[in-house]
Amino acid sequence: MLPKSFKLKSKISINCNFVHSVECWSHEKLSITLVTCKFDVKQYTPELFATLGIYFPDQIKRSVYKRQAEFLAGRFAAKYALLNQGIQQENLPIIHIGLHRAPIWPKCIVGSITHNTSKVVCVLGDNIENKHIGIDIESILSNKTASDIAPQIHNDAELNIVLTQIFPTNIATTLIFSAKESLFKALYPTVKSYFGFECAKVYEIGDGYIRLKINHDFVKRYNLKEIYICYFKIQGEDITTLLYCAGA
Secondary structure, eight states, rough: OOOOOOEEEEOOOOOSSEHHHHHHHHESSSSEEEEEEEEGGOOTTTHHHHHHOOOOOHHHHTTTTHHHHHHHHHHHHHHHHHTTTEEEEEEEEOOOOOOOGGGEETTTTTEEEOOOSSSSEEEEEETTSSEEEEEEEOOOHHHHHHHHHHHHHHHHHHHHHTTTTTTOOHHHHHHHHHHHHHHHHHHHHHHHHOOGGGGEEEEETEEEEEEEEEEHHHHHHHTTTEEEEEEEETTTTTEEEEEEEOOO
């Protein structure tokens, strides 16, 4: 998994057709846990919430099956991430839904959940060592979609920085989109407000990481750092990005 400082801690066997391939990763030095699993929407039934021991909120019960399946897979990954952070089974909290559908974590935890059509990832850390955590997974955009949305994602200078890694343009746009999504998820609990992708610019790219530079006025308004490192991995048709940092 990404970055190299994360090591595979365990693989979890689940007797369930809906979720499978569950893996738990831990950071070598920081108190951060990352859980990944695959899920199959076609195998979903509402009864699986009870089977897997996941709280089924009324607002999710009213949603379509696809949304229910994605929510269940995300909270399932979060459950195992909390267990691997040292919270005992009998003390596991319900992860309620906050504003803009953001998970409400226990006060001692910072975290993030992401999914695409078949994979979910949850990353958690304690809030003593870790100030911001955000994760995002995206299926690589088609050339047309990437071209259509590019003006809302990046400017030409940002794109050119990423293209130095010899990525096709659609992959570069997907990567920038995902990195800025991870940044948004990481900073939202602090700023408690929506902010656009124009607030951050690609500053540098290297082997498995992107540096994002935050707009000066935004930094000053919310007492943030100016530069954030977002790690990434491109695997098959998916791009996963992860941002975590201590301090401000």
